[in-house]
Amino acid sequence: MHPLRDELELVSVVDPDVARARTLAALHGPGAYSTLADALSNVGFEAVSVSTPTGAHGEVSIEALRSGKHVLIEKPAEVSLEKTDAIIAAQQRAGTVVSVVSQHRFDPATKIVLAAIESGGWDSSHPELPPATGGEIRNTTTRGTGGVRGAGTAGEL
Numbered sequence: 001m002h003p004l005r006d007e008l009e010l011v012s013v014v015d016p017d018v019a020r021a022r023t024l025a026a027l028h029g030p031g032a033y034s035t036l037a038d039a040l041s042n043v044g045f046e047a048v049s050v051s052t053p054t055g056a057h058g059e060v061s062i063e064a065l066r067s068g069k070h071v072l073i074e075k076p077a078e079v080s081l082e083k084t085d086a087i088i089a090a091q092q093r094a095g096t097v098v099s100v101v102s103q104h105r106f107d108p109a110t111k112i113v114l115a116a117i118e119s120g121g122w123d124s125s126h127p128e129l130p131p132a133t134g135g136e137i138r139n140t141t142t143r144g145t146g147g148v149r150g151a152g153t154a155g156e157l
Contacts, residue, residue: 012039036060040067050074058083061098065090075102 012031015021021032033039036048040063048064050057050073058078061071071091077100078084091098104110 011045012043014039036063040064040069046070047072055079058087061087062090065094065096065098068094068096070097071099073098073100075100 010028010030012033013021013025013028014033014036015024016034018032018034021034025032031039031043033042039045047070048060050060050064050071052060054076055078057073057076061073061077064071065087071087073087077087087098
């Protein structure tokens with residue numbers, strides 16, 4: 001159950017430590033670069049996934065947006081409202097999409113739901129999940145916080 005695998009291709013890995021980038025790239029086949037500028041100059045692609053440390057999302061996102069790329073940012077968008085506003089302004093100038101994601105790929109609840117879906121369905125035989133409550137979002141791991149104005153969809157943060 002991974003419908004996007006056939007539609008997406010990882011074409012570059014960027015890390016200031018190019019040896020680390022090469023190690024990861026070797027697992028998945030793309031090029032390795034020490035800067036986003038190098039990747040932008042050498043590889044054609046449509047979108048950038050920003051997973052830099054909290055506080056560095058804005059700089060990378062704005063660089064990608066200035067190059068006309070769509071951007072997916074790991075939560076939080078940035079650490080201040082001013083830096084988040086700068087991302088929004090760059091997105092509006094670029095006319096591309098920016099979205100902020102709080103991925104839960106490794107949360108136990110996500111693994112349970114995925115296993116249930118892959119096994120053919122979801123039913124009440126999964127008591128290990130707490131019932132949903134009035135729109136609350138429960139995050140079992142916190143890796144940083146910051147000023148974010150809402151969830152990102154179709155070009156909005």
